[in-house]
Amino acid sequence: MNRNFWIIALISLINSLSLTILIPVIYLYGRQYGLNDFxxxxxxSVYxxxxxxxxxxxxxxxDRFGRKPLLMISLLGTVVANLIAGTAATAGVLFFARFLDGITGGNAxxxxxxxxxxxxxxxRARGFGINGAAFGFGFVLGPAMSLLAQQISLGAAFLVSGAIxxxxxxxxxxxxxxxxxxxxVVVRQNLFDLGLxxxxxxxxxxxxxxxLIINFLIGTTFTIFTYAFQPxxxxxxxxTNQSLTLMFLVFGVLGVLMQTWGISVLTRKINLVAILFLGLLVRGASFLMMPIWANVIYFVGVTILFSLFNSLVxxxxxxxxxxxxRAEDQGTVLGLNASYLSVSNAIGPIIAGLMIHQSHPETYAYPLYLAGLLTLGVLIFAVAIRDRYQVQPGTFA
Incomplete structure (x- = not known):
């Protein structure tokens, strides 16, 4: 791995800090503005x-103008959006800030x-694994920084995120x-040819x-869980919200261990597709197990198992x-991948929000069961069509 790789890994780490500081606070921050669960x-979803x-x-x-200028635009959007969110006077301003962060948020x-x-x-697989570990390490430092910011206010977490x-x-x-x-090569200048x-x-x-279809389905099932997990x-x-933040810290520690050490070991022994299947199997089973017993010690135990293998996917x-x-399509393809993940991130929370009702606490378990069943369904689908995307042996190390 050359110098430029480690620089972008550092940027990914810092960018993940900006994101993970916010994850434990968005739910309760929205509730402060009088928003219900849905x-x-x-x-x-608006983000x-x-x-x-x-x-x-x-x-x-x-792909047309270079990576650096577009990365800078995306990061600048995050800075401005989080400053607006941290000082928002109304729920409408908060929604606008989340939209602004999303519309400029192509940095990943x-x-x-x-x-x-x-x-x-x-x-390539090792590079994405290290980058994922750098992002995962943000889940270690980010929640810790979020805990400190929360001592001032939930809004302060957005301001710290913008500064980072x-x-x-x-x-x-x-x-x-x-x-x-x-x-x-630029063939036409029509804006819609750039992406839509x-x-x-x-x-x-x-x-x-x-x-792209498989990752969209994976993302939808996962974001049903990520929203339902907090309530x-x-x-x-x-x-408490502080305990929730500590849970995200645990996720980060275990994710870093798996993505720095586990992926390196696994890719030497089995192929990428098999590792993907393993991660999906444990993820789906964990979702189904989490709400079986409403006990915090049991729940933490299941989430530890989940965290280790989830970081493979x-x-x-x-x-x-x-x-x-193709080499010349990398930016386009990875941008499309992130876009389909984004729409899955929009669908998942809405599904979970429609299923839960504060007056009926038992409904908070429903999205977790649904996420587990759908994840196992995606796994079956991915196994059935694996010949359509399997890379040749020797393409990875």
Missing amino acids: QTSLLF SIAQFFATPVIGKLS AVAQAVISDVTTPEN AFVALMITLFYLPESLPVKA KNLITGLTFPKVGIL YFIQVLHQ QPMINALISLNA
Whole structure:
């Protein structure tokens, strides 16, 4: 791995800090503005809906004009949006801030495109694993910083998040060189050719199209869980927001261990597709097990198992998509991938929000059961069509 790889990994780490500081506070921050559970799910969804439309445009632009300028624009949007959210006077302003963050939030996809530029095919899975570990390490530091910020207010967490995104912006500006070897040729200047049309045409990419569908389904099932997890932990298990933040810290520690050490070991013994299947199997089973017994010790035990294997899924699917795409399409394909994940991130919280009712605590378990069943369904589908996206042995190490 060269110097540029480690710089983008550092930027991913800092960017993940900006994100993970917010994850434990968005639910209760929305409740402070008088939003109910369903309305709070929309607060999660508006960010993802905006990302859905913006990310493929940003990915395509990064193929045409370079990774660095688009990464800087995305990070600047995060800085401004979080400053607005942290000082919002009304729920409407808060929704606008989340939309603004989403519409400029293509930084993860651009960072992945940089990784595809600076790694060889045989090191691609390891590169995405390390980048995933850097992102996961944010789940260690981010919740800790969130706990400190929460001592001031929940809004202070947004201000700290914006300040950290500004640090990533400065590192990008002064230390990250352009990694794009050959810029894509501009055929037409129609804005819709930059991304919206590609949401459909991307599905026709050989092998990549089916992986985009699989990742969309994976993302939808996972975000049903990620929204339902917070109200279940607080409302059913009667835990505090500080305890919730500590849970995210545990997720981060275990994720880093698996993505730095576990992926390296597993990729030497079994192929990427098998690792993906393993992660999905444990993820789905864990979702089904979590709400069986409303006991915090039991719940923590299941989430530890979940955290270890869940961290395998996204690096593997990202690596498979990248390995099956042409070099000149990396930014476009990874942008499309992030966009389909964004729309899944919008759908999942809404599904969970519609299923739960504060006056009926037992309903908080329903999205967890649904997420488990659907995840196992996606696994069966992925196994059945594995020949359509399996990479050749020796393509990875």
